[in-house]
Amino acid sequence: MEKKKVPLWTGTFLLLILLNLFYGAAGHMTLPLVADFAMTLGADLTLASTVAGLMPLVSLFVCPFAGLLSDRISRKKILVVASAGYGVALLLHSFANSVAMLMVLRLFTGIFFSLVCVTVIAFFFSYIPRERTGEGLGYAALATILAQAIGPAIGIWLSEINYSLTFIVSGVSALVCLVVLLLIPNREEPAKPQQNKKFSINDLFAVKYVGFMLLAALFSSGNGLVSTYLKIIGDERGIGDISLFFTVYSVCMVALRPLTGKLLDKKGVYIILIPSVVFAALGIFLVGISYTLGLLIIASVAKALGQGSGTPSLQAHVVKTLDKSKAGVATSTIMIGQNVGNAVAPIAGSFFVGPFGYEGMFCGFGVILLVAGMAILFLQSRVEKKWKNEDQA
Numbered sequence: 001m002e003k004k005k006v007p008l009w010t011g012t013f014l015l016l017i018l019l020n021l022f023y024g025a026a027g028h029m030t031l032p033l034v035a036d037f038a039m040t041l042g043a044d045l046t047l048a049s050t051v052a053g054l055m056p057l058v059s060l061f062v063c064p065f066a067g068l069l070s071d072r073i074s075r076k077k078i079l080v081v082a083s084a085g086y087g088v089a090l091l092l093h094s095f096a097n098s099v100a101m102l103m104v105l106r107l108f109t110g111i112f113f114s115l116v117c118v119t120v121i122a123f124f125f126s127y128i129p130r131e132r133t134g135e136g137l138g139y140a141a142l143a144t145i146l147a148q149a150i151g152p153a154i155g156i157w158l159s160e161i162n163y164s165l166t167f168i169v170s171g172v173s174a175l176v177c178l179v180v181l182l183l184i185p186n187r188e189e190p191a192k193p194q195q196n197k198k199f200s201i202n203d204l205f206a207v208k209y210v211g212f213m214l215l216a217a218l219f220s221s222g223n224g225l226v227s228t229y230l231k232i233i234g235d236e237r238g239i240g241d242i243s244l245f246f247t248v249y250s251v252c253m254v255a256l257r258p259l260t261g262k263l264l265d266k267k268g269v270y271i272i273l274i275p276s277v278v279f280a281a282l283g284i285f286l287v288g289i290s291y292t293l294g295l296l297i298i299a300s301v302a303k304a305l306g307q308g309s310g311t312p313s314l315q316a317h318v319v320k321t322l323d324k325s326k327a328g329v330a331t332s333t334i335m336i337g338q339n340v341g342n343a344v345a346p347i348a349g350s351f352f353v354g355p356f357g358y359e360g361m362f363c364g365f366g367v368i369l370l371v372a373g374m375a376i377l378f379l380q381s382r383v384e385k386k387w388k389n390e391d392q393a
Contacts (some may be wrong), residue, residue: 008132008139012184016124017143019180023083023116024147026090026174029155029166031055034106037163043099051103053343058110059117060339064204066118067332075123075328076186082115083177091171094164118335122327125319126187131265133320134313138261141312142254149250205333206322208387211380212314213337215273218369218376219307219314220341222284225365226303228346230287233358237291244293245300252304260309261316269317270381273310277373280306281366288362311338 031052038048070078089109096102121137128136158166205213226245234242260272283303290296311334319330352361 008129008136012127012187013136013139015180015184016127017140019177019184020120020140020143021147022173022177022180023120024144025151025154026086026170026177027113028147028151029158029170029173030090030093031152031155033155033159033163033166034102036159037093037096038099038102040163041096041099041102047099051099051106054103054106055110055113056339056343058107059114060336060343062111062114063118063332063335063339066115067122067328067330067335068204069115070119070122070328070331071326075119075126076181076184078115078119079123079181080178082112082119083174083181086112086116087171087174087178089171090167090174093167093171118328118331121315121319121331125327127184130320134261134264134316135258136261137312137316137319138257138259141257145250145253145257149247204329205336206318206326206329208383209318209330209333209380211376211383212318213333215277215373215376215380216311216314216334216337217341218373219276219280219311220338221345222280222303222341222365222369223307224342224345225284225349225362226287229349229353229358229361233287233290234296236358239291239293239296241293242296245296248297248300249304249308252301253308256304256309257312260313264313264316264320269313270377272313273377274374276306276310276313277370277377278306279303280310281370281373282306283366284369285363285366288359288366 035048035052038051043051086109089105089112093102093105093109096105124137124140125133155166155170158169230245231242233239264272279302283299283301283306286295286299286302290299315331315334318333319327322330349361349365352364356364
């Protein structure tokens, strides 16, 4: 008899998607405004950029420990505390009257934000059937994409009235998550006893998936370069309506996420990752040689097929193949790679722009992404094959 398909679309699953939407909205309403707000408090451009970059920097250090924490105590309790802290920290931004105070608030916001980002994916895993992990996480990610698309626009619109209003609305959005969490029935498995367990590096990230962590870093490096330098390239090359690049990317992501999730569940991760590396490299290369909006739009589609499909597939695969009790570490493994790429790539790129120009920098990184990405996939497949054989022995 054909095995009955486990239902995915339940009332609880809809609440989880709503949870992701409000978390995403809280962050994306404020992220584009932090540097501008810092400058209104007296910061110069360099200091304002530093303030804006504090959250990814904090996240880089907090994520591994957030994963460890979420595997040892109730994820729902972590989310309740982190949501309250995240919401209050955002609300307090409206009272910031100096750059120093804003920096302290960004540090605290980064801590709670990291706890939320790692724990919420692990929390989702308790409510999604294992055989539909890729599909479930794909649909859940649509809420994040929606927040990315509308959050900045809402935040900028509110800031034109008053910066404080933006921070108040974003803080309330994070606090709404507390209400949503109370409506979600507890379905977590009890934490396994840890009294006699010695601490190891595997408690911070899944060592067997270090290859995928490096691949996530490559994907996010390309994303960081595009986010940092695309507007500058547009201005330098006289390309108007550069925001269409991100609009097309978001639309493609909405269409691709559920499809790649289903493909992951049925055919495995490598059938997605191999073309993802190729398309990600192509997208970066096309950005480098683009002198027209049309070619940039093609680059945007390639980027969605590449990094946009590859990163969530990495996340879903690692979460799906590790034990449920390690979902937090599985989540933080990929997020460490993402944070490294987002934090390091824009800074590293600035050293190559001078001697090689924007075209040389982007095209060069496109080649690096293709060669290094394929090498990582080859080596990681060997590691996974060896791991599987040892389990069957």
